[in-house]
Amino acid sequence: MATAPSRGGPVSAVPAAIEATDVSRTYQLDGVSVPALRGVSLTVAPGDYVALVGPSGSGKSTLMHLLGGLDRPTGGRLVIGGREVAALSAAELADLRNRTIGFVFQAFHLLPRTSAVDNVALPLVYRGVGARQRRARAAAMLDRVGLGHRLNHRPNQLSGGEQQRVAIARALVADPAVLLADEPTGNLDSATGAAVLELLERLNASSGVALVLVTHDHEVAARARRRIAMRDGVVASDSAAPAGEGGTGRRAAADGRAELHDRPPSGGVDGPDTLVPAPSAEPRSASGSGPGHPPGGSGGAIGATGRLPRPPDDRAGAGS
Numbered sequence: 001m002a003t004a005p006s007r008g009g010p011v012s013a014v015p016a017a018i019e020a021t022d023v024s025r026t027y028q029l030d031g032v033s034v035p036a037l038r039g040v041s042l043t044v045a046p047g048d049y050v051a052l053v054g055p056s057g058s059g060k061s062t063l064m065h066l067l068g069g070l071d072r073p074t075g076g077r078l079v080i081g082g083r084e085v086a087a088l089s090a091a092e093l094a095d096l097r098n099r100t101i102g103f104v105f106q107a108f109h110l111l112p113r114t115s116a117v118d119n120v121a122l123p124l125v126y127r128g129v130g131a132r133q134r135r136a137r138a139a140a141m142l143d144r145v146g147l148g149h150r151l152n153h154r155p156n157q158l159s160g161g162e163q164q165r166v167a168i169a170r171a172l173v174a175d176p177a178v179l180l181a182d183e184p185t186g187n188l189d190s191a192t193g194a195a196v197l198e199l200l201e202r203l204n205a206s207s208g209v210a211l212v213l214v215t216h217d218h219e220v221a222a223r224a225r226r227r228i229a230m231r232d233g234v235v236a237s238d239s240a241a242p243a244g245e246g247g248t249g250r251r252a253a254a255d256g257r258a259e260l261h262d263r264p265p266s267g268g269v270d271g272p273d274t275l276v277p278a279p280s281a282e283p284r285s286a287s288g289s290g291p292g293h294p295p296g297g298s299g300g301a302i303g304a305t306g307r308l309p310r311p312p313d314d315r316a317g318a319g320s
């Protein structure tokens with residue numbers, strides 16, 4: 001069984017790999033079958049750093065939703081964290097997702113009236129972690145992404161890069177084996193996007209969380225250690241980066257330097273990361289019927305229904 005190193009602790013017993021074998025996903029639309037994925041086979045290994053690329057409509061989002069347990073295949077075999085998805089009830093799949101997968105989206109999906117620390121603490125609510133522990137872990141995770149001094153800021157009091165850092169902290173606070181990032185730099189200017197990407201790479205290198213990143217940006221894709229190219233619902237190529245390319249963070253980890261650089265030297269607030277991002281595009285629908293991004297709300301903290309939950313009182317937040 002594949003396992004992943006747990007941040008700051010012993011090796012976790014949680015299976016890390018995702019395995020898709022001849023997976024297909026066909027949508028039914030007005031009586032017409034739309035084959036979005038047609039026999040995809042791939043494995044995400046512990047600590048992987050994968051860029052998922054391909055033209056619009058090639059099936060990237062559909063595949064990400066399957067890999068993240070937000071949707072189920074209509075054919076083939078999908079195993080997440082050692083559990084076969086087809087054998088799980090909706091509640092079991094939600095629990096597996098909560099324990100195994102973190103999500104980061106282009107549009108951040110933070111709760112707007114909730115502080116950074118309470119946004120980050122939200123996934124721990126679903127893990128049954130007590131309020132005091134939630135706050136402590138969320139604060140530590142925010143510190144790790146360079147926002148230890150922004151705990152009580154609400155999203156509209158943070159820059160775009162800082163908001164994405166909060167979203168990354170939220171995605172990682174429950175120590176998932178795999179982080180799925182759908183265009184995580186897509187709403188940011190290039191300098192801020194580069195800083196966010198470097199943060200993701202540092203976290204991948206230092207914690208062993210597998211990073212799977214959907215991107216249309218060739219420069220972003222070129223940094224990954226492995227590139228999976230989708231075309232017309234199939235994997236057109238799945239290749240390791242040529243020697244000397246990709247895997248910046250992994251090489252740093254191998255050198256033993258990654259942990260030292262886990263936190264940006266400046267605290268992450270100075271320099272380009274404070275720039276205001278381009279306006280967010282409206283997220284697409286994320287009902288069970290389609291592969292769009294989850295609706296506005298909490299983004300990485302996806303509840304039992306596979307939709308993004310909203311706490312009873314957004315003003316109170318999760319960690320208070």
Ligand SMILES: Nc1ncnc2c1ncn2[C@@H]1O[C@H](COP(=O)(O)OP(=O)(O)OP(=O)(O)O)[C@@H](O)[C@H]1O
Pocket residue numbers: 027028029034035036054055056057058059060061062063289290291292
């Ligand atoms: N709910 C749905 N019902 C019917 N067809 C769908 C549905 N969702 C997606 N599709 C179709 O499935 C195919 C793959 O869509 P998907 O969104 O996965 O592509 P993508 O590679 O992520 O595209 P983009 O880069 O534009 O986001 C497309 O042909 C799309 O039209």
